[in-house]
């Protein structure tokens with residue numbers, strides 16, 4: 001099975017921690033040159049410094065707010081001068097929790113812009129290089145809510161579904177160019193985001209962090225949270241030549257937690 005990414009360049013968004021960081025590490029392990037994007041320059045630099053760089057690979061970082069579309073396109077555009085980007089991990093922070101019916105209309109608009117409009121702008125910047133190479137791997141980090149809405153994540157449920165349908169449409173359009181488009185759906189994954197959610201739930205309910213985690217894990221068939229590296233293993237496969245015939249799918253990495261096929 002060919003998992004080798006030597007000669008490939010990858011853009012990993014949301015790469016300063018959690019799932020994005022794990023994906024950056026995995027792609028670098030497989031031989032890719034990686035461009036890490038997030039707001040925290042210091043965290044990104046520490047990750048860049050620790051990535052394997054055999055073969056003279058030049059890993060780099062872009063410290064910017066992806067909600068600033070002008071800065072996003074200028075930053076990624078400047079990096080294209082160093083070579084085309086063949087792999088894109090499309091990842092960013094999730095919308096704030098809360099029910100759908102009480103969410104401000106502006107919260108839907110902001111999440112749509114962050115997760116879809118800005119992604120569309122970035123897509124159009126990356127596509128010419130992927131087409132030139134006849135090799136493109138677009139991987140959207142979404143949520144299992146694409147298959148089964150999650151209570152109290154009203155805005156997120158709505159926006160994730162929109163991105164999933166965007167991706168499915170793109171998969172049909174871009175297949176002839178050798179570009180695959182897939183969605184990876186994390187279940188409960190041990191990242192700083194999950195840690196802060198658990199801490200918040202514990203303080204709200206007068207329970208300990210351990211009690212909250214135990215109750216959550218009891219619902220998961222594999223009885224534990226995922227390690228971000230387990231998510232990144234799936235991303236590494238889908239980014240590789242080995243996954244050339246896989247496109248337009250949703251892959252949950254959720255320990256069996258989603259109650260639908």
Ligand SMILES: NC(=O)c1ccc[n+]([C@@H]2O[C@H](COP(=O)([O-])OP(=O)(O)OC[C@H]3O[C@@H](n4cnc5c(N)ncnc54)[C@H](OP(=O)(O)O)[C@@H]3O)[C@@H](O)[C@H]2O)c1
Pocket residue numbers: 013014015016017018019020037038039040064065066067091092093094095141142143144186187188189190191192193194
């Ligand atoms: N962990 C889970 O259990 C879980 C479950 C289901 C879905 N998800 C979803 O999967 C995605 C990744 O999850 P995670 O747990 O790894 O999230 P996380 O720990 O919150 O990490 C999010 C990453 O996105 C970056 N980011 C956020 N806003 C940004 C912005 N405006 N511009 C540039 N970068 C930005 C953050 O870096 P900076 O702060 O440095 O910018 C960070 O690197 C999220 O969308 C999350 O909602 C996670």
